[in-house]
Amino acid sequence: MxxxxxxxxxxxxxxxxxKCCQLDSVFTDLCIASRTKSxxxxxxxxxxxxxxxxxxxxxxxxxxxxxxxKLFNEYKPxxxxxxxxxxxxLIIMDACLECNCHxxxxxxxxxxxxxxxxxxxxxxxxxxxxxxxAYFDYSYQWEYKDKFENKGLIALLGCGFDPGxxxxxxxxxxxxxxxxxxxxxxxxxxxxxHGYPFATNFNPxxxxxxxxxxxxxxxxxxxxxxxxxxxxSKYNFDGVGEKDIYLLHHEEIESIAKNYPxxxxxxFYMTFGESYIRHMKCLENVGxxxxxPIEYEGKKIVPIQFLKALLPDPAxxxxxxxxxxxxxxxxxxxxxxxxxxxxxxxxxxxxxxxKEVGSQAISYTxxxxxxxxxxxxxxxxWTTPGANTLEIYDPDPFIExxxxxxxxxxxxxxxIMVK
Ligand code: NDP
Numbered sequence: 001m002x003x004x005x006x007x008x009x010x011x012x013x014x015x016x017x018x019k020c021c022q023l024d025s026v027f028t029d030l031c032i033a034s035r036t037k038s039x040x041x042x043x044x045x046x047x048x049x050x051x052x053x054x055x056x057x058x059x060x061x062x063x064x065x066x067x068x069x070k071l072f073n074e075y076k077p078x079x080x081x082x083x084x085x086x087x088x089x090l091i092i093m094d095a096c097l098e099c100n101c102h103x104x105x106x107x108x109x110x111x112x113x114x115x116x117x118x119x120x121x122x123x124x125x126x127x128x129x130x131x132x133x134a135y136f137d138y139s140y141q142w143e144y145k146d147k148f149e150n151k152g153l154i155a156l157l158g159c160g161f162d163p164g165x166x167x168x169x170x171x172x173x174x175x176x177x178x179x180x181x182x183x184x185x186x187x188x189x190x191x192x193x194h195g196y197p198f199a200t201n202f203n204p205x206x207x208x209x210x211x212x213x214x215x216x217x218x219x220x221x222x223x224x225x226x227x228x229x230x231x232x233s234k235y236n237f238d239g240v241g242e243k244d245i246y247l248l249h250h251e252e253i254e255s256i257a258k259n260y261p262x263x264x265x266x267x268f269y270m271t272f273g274e275s276y277i278r279h280m281k282c283l284e285n286v287g288x289x290x291x292x293p294i295e296y297e298g299k300k301i302v303p304i305q306f307l308k309a310l311l312p313d314p315a316x317x318x319x320x321x322x323x324x325x326x327x328x329x330x331x332x333x334x335x336x337x338x339x340x341x342x343x344x345x346x347x348x349x350x351x352x353x354x355k356e357v358g359s360q361a362i363s364y365t366x367x368x369x370x371x372x373x374x375x376x377x378x379x380x381x382w383t384t385p386g387a388n389t390l391e392i393y394d395p396d397p398f399i400e401x402x403x404x405x406x407x408x409x410x411x412x413x414x415x416i417m418v419k
Contacts, residue, residue, distance in 0.1 A: 001028045002029070004031075005030075005031040006030065007034065007080065007083060008082070010084070011201075011317075011359055012202065014315060015368065016370045019405060022405075027053050029054045030054070031057070031071075033058040035084075037057055041057050062092060063091065065095055068092060072099035079104060085112075086206065089105055089140075096155070097147055103154070104155075105157060105159070108136040108163070108254075114292075126139070130223055131224070133213065138157065138255055138258075141155070141387050154382065159370050159372075161365040162268075163390075164370075164373070166327070167252050167255060171394075172395040173331050177331070177340070178331065178334065178335050179336070182262075182263065184266045186253075187326070187330065187418070189245070190323075192324070192362075194360070197279065198276065204308045210250075212228055212284050212289050214227060217249075218265065229277065238347060240323070244271060248268055255389040291304055315363065318360045319354060324349050324350065325347070325361045325365060342413060345409070346408065348365050348406075369407070371405065375401060
């Protein structure tokens with residue numbers, strides 16, 4: 001008997017809800033709490049006759065600490081799965097500590113208001129000291145390590161695919177394939193086509209903030225920043241074919257570099273089509289990606305939030321997206337004194353995801369790992385307390401769960417390396 005509470009009811013949360021309900025022997029009771037309660041009620045209605053999970057729905061504003069504490073004290077979840085926005089990570093972690101619940105999320109904290117003077121000051125200092133300029137970084141959440149440890153609770157940070165599975169792949173490669181890892185290239189390919197000239201596959205605000213920022217990679221103990229999209233190459237992906245790949249900064253680089261100081265170079269690449277890049281550049285050039293509020297007809301609006309309202313809801317892309325994703329890690333290193341390369345990845349089909357849970361593969365590849373991570377905590381298979389990213393846990397039960405619940409691994413011992 002386990003009680004879980006999911007915050008958010010967007011693309012990722014809807015997949016996780018489906019998957020938790022498929023595993024009703026573990027997730028016996030599930031509360032879905034989000035800003036718009038009608039979305040929670042709709043999915044409850046869809047699922048309640050297909051599962052033994054007892055589903056409850058609630059309205060919540062995750063910016064309201066007192067409301068979160070009231071909800072957690074009333075519902076008494078063992079774990080809170082934060083599948084809403086990363087803006088609320090810290091406040092939800094505080095509420096979990098207050099109410100003695102485990103915590104899980106899928107994206108590193110970043111503030112909604114990047115003009116906040118206190119946050120800006122810390123940010124400028126970090127950019128100078130560490131050398132990467134993304135709005136997100138793990139320092140805010142790693143600060144909670146002792147607080148969660150002291151209470152014997154787990155805060156599992158970034159338990160989606162990337163971040164998430166990619167870090168478990170690193171732990172798996174180190175455990176089974178290498179004595180020493182020298183380089184990692186994380187490749188995130190979305191070969192899907194939704195038929196729109198421009199749409200994002202997950203929350204547009206977070207997606208566009210990430211993609212339009214400076215890129216960065218980690219090499220020889222240092223961060224190297226590059227102008228956005230200025231390093232690119234091509235890669236021929238299993239199940240997808242040849243795609244253009246662009247070097248981005250991504251949050252798991254920070255945690256992999258911290259947990260595996262032996263690794264000399266870590267890079268992250270994502271595929272983008274020409275139409276996506278052309279639209280994004282144009283929107284950026286006219287100021288639509290700005291996070292700073294502007295005054296319009298007597299009302300303050302944030303351009304990127306207005307743009308989000310215009311773009312298709314990622315949760316609605318399922319029926320029209322065809323093609324596959326391919327996400328994984330290519331390693332180079334040493335085993336038994338010899339040089340070795342290894343590629344571990346997953347291929348996920350948009351239409352198969354849609355048939356199973358009504359969502360496209362980007363939400364699927366994030367929601368399934370979130371369910372698997374929560375399951376391992378609830379079944380007390382992962383027990384190390386603290387605010388931790390996935391590298392520190394035994395990867396085997398997680399990779400086994402992914403194999404079983406929809407994201408099986410593929411491996412290659414002779415991969416083509418990224419040029
Ligand atoms: P969506 O925009 O589809 O969903 C966000 C949900 O959060 C919505 O239901 C929204 O409510 C709700 N929400 C927003 N603000 C609040 C609030 N203040 N209080 C309560 N609920 C709120 O996003 P996605 O599902 O696409 O993404 C979810 C998360 O997953 C994001 O953090 C994203 O960065 C992350 N992600 C991680 C990936 C990974 O591989 N690790 C990959 C893809 C995404 P409403 O319905 O009212 O808008």
